[in-house]
Amino acid sequence: KAGVTQTPRYLIKTRGQQVTLSCSPISGHRSVSWYQQTPGQGLQFLFEYFSETQRNKGNFPGRFSGRQFSNSRSEMNVSTLELGDSALYLCASSLGQLDGYTFGSGTRLTVV
Amino acid sequence: GDSVTQMEGPVTLSEEAFLTINCTYTATGYPSLFWYVQYPGEGLQLLLKATKADDKGSNKGFEATYRKETTSFHLEKGSVQVSDSAVYFCALTPTGNQFYFGTGTSLTVIP
Numbered sequence: 001k002a003g004v005t006q007t008p009r010y011l012i013k014t015r016g017q018q019v020t021l022s023c024s025p026i027s028g029h030r031s032v033s034w035y036q037q038t039p040g041q042g043l044q045f046l047f048e049y050f051s052e053t054q055r056n057k058g059n060f061p062g063r064f065s066g067r068q069f070s071n072s073r074s075e076m077n078v079s080t081l082e083l084g085d086s087a088l089y090l091c092a093s094s095l096g097q098l099d100g101y102t103f104g105s106g107t108r109l110t111v112v
Numbered sequence: 113g114d115s116v117t118q119m120e121g122p123v124t125l126s127e128e129a130f131l132t133i134n135c136t137y138t139a140t141g142y143p144s145l146f147w148y149v150q151y152p153g154e155g156l157q158l159l160l161k162a163t164k165a166d167d168k169g170s171n172k173g174f175e176a177t178y179r180k181e182t183t184s185f186h187l188e189k190g191s192v193q194v195s196d197s198a199v200y201f202c203a204l205t206p207t208g209n210q211f212y213f214g215t216g217t218s219l220t221v222i223p
Contacts, residue, residue, distance in 0.1 A: 004155070006155075031209075033210075033211070035213075042213060042214075042215040042216060043201065043213040043216075045210055045211070045212075048209055048210060050209075055209050056209050056210045058210075090155055090156070092155075092156075094208070099208070100144075100146050100158045100161050101148075101156070101158065101211065102158065103148075103155035103156040103157065104155050105153075105154050105155045106154075106155050
């Protein structure tokens with residue numbers, strides 16, 4: 001079966017711009033989570049959605065937002081980009097409970 | 113709060129050597145524990161998991177045992193291969209809604 005698909009794979013944006021990243025979870029997975037991965041901070045939790053509702057949110061500023069659609073696909077948006085937002089953004093989906101995540105390959109965002 | 117501490121790398125081993133990557137955790141209640149592996153340029157892949165005390169997760173020759181008394185979940189492999197070179201992450205979830213990851217341990221296996 002198809003895995004978690006993230007688009008685009010690579011993105012270069014300028015400071016002050018906004019960006020939208022997309023994630024298609026594994027069919028049947030209703031839980032979608034987003035993480036930011038950087039060499040200095042490791043994996044940091046952004047938010048988790050289940051059935052179009054945000055269930056958990058990490059400690060990120062309001063510039064980071066997300067949503068989930070009725071087909072479980074999810075998007076995250078970052079507004080007013082800063083250089084420090086350069087990172088690998090990983091989406092993960094799960095059947096829920098304690099099954100563990102299946103991760104996508106990530107979107108590498110570079111802010112210049 | 114909940115957290116995971118894993119040994120810092122990088123770790124360099126010769127092929128067929130024994131591997132141990134230490135992982136300890138802090139959590140209230142009874143979390144589930146995981147090991148994930150990340151190959152260059154890719155996302156994380158679930159390697160193994162354990163959902164209750166004394167459970168042993170295993171996959172591809174890797175093993176880890178959920179030790180509640182020592183709050184540990186050390187990853188082991190008896191004989192590593194060059195293809196095992198990757199970054200390994202220990203993780204826990206208390207509820208399944210949010211995961212807490214360690215900082216990752218880079219492993220390089222040389223022929």
